[in-house]
Amino acid sequence: MRSFVRLFLFLLVGIGLGYCSADYSMEQGLTHVSIRNGPWTIWPSAGSADADPYTRAHFSATGVLPLTIFEAATFRADTDDDGIPLDQSCEYRVEGNGFKTRWWNIAAYKANRTPMENAAERHSFNSENLIFDSQGEFHIELSRSARPGNWLPLTNSDSFYLSLTLFNPEADVRGNLAELILPRIVKVRCA
């Protein structure tokens, strides 16, 4: 009987620990395979034939077909600047400046990686259609109720995440992914 308990615990601990550590490393990334910059994360070897197994596993699990970093650098954030998961029942302000890149955009997705349904059919803003202020800064308001200016509608109380994609980034952008000044994600209020 005692041997069975030991065997059960052995399998529980071994399989549980192995599964959880694999899931975490594929979802969040490890230090040497993904780069954190504030709330944003990027997998720099995405799409490359030389990508490490964790990067391959991440994109296979998410079903995303990535571009290599020479074509597009994609950062994702599922928390605000304080590290609290993004929630559609809250309001957020995303603010920042432009980038040395051909064009860029910020899009919002549901946790299942599809765009959020909304009557306005607005899922993103890009460097061409964003309204910048006189200092060259942009502010995107994310909320369920309409806002003037750059408004990205939220719809329910589910979690969501943002992606920031820089198309054809210049070499000094690609080489400084951890130091780039990326948009701030500030929680304004929660319902």
Place this chain on the structure above:
Amino acid sequence: MKALFYWLIASALLAVVVHLFIVIFVPGVDTGQKMAQFTSAAAVNEFHQIDRVSPQTLLNEADPDLAYAFCTYDISDKALEIEAHIPPTYWSVSIYTNTADNIYTLNDTQAGVETIKLLLARDGEEVDLANGIGQRDENTILIRSPSTEGLILFRAYIGDGSLDRRVRSYYAESGCSSREAVVEHGPVLGQIDG
């Protein structure tokens, strides 16, 4: 106490094995399922446009500012010729293997022309760019894939949708088609080995 130590070591080793198994083998299953979605949605070696990005879109994390089109390919018997009409906006074509490796990407700036042909052949296949379809075209790029099956994905900027119709008119003139590929000779605009 000694027995407990051995059980802990054994558990840790099992955890490492499970971890590596998931990281190395499970992605192949996931990628295969994703590729199967594309092949079940459209015929192989043919060009298909994807409807405007919506919650029901075929692509995960599809960019709302882009219009997409794709060809799934099977080049085990014949090479694939891709003719792309490039709109006057951001455009790119990416070739993925069946394991989702992005082996090749070309954008509108790099192409520098309005129409371009890509010839996708498997590794080791002899290719003649002059035969098969018409005459040699100096805007033909030969690409060799280590995989006989995979996906070609086209992306073009439509902004807030105002360029959607225009981009789709360029997609309507683009296409993918199988072609015989024989002995190689003559220059090509560019060539990569996958």
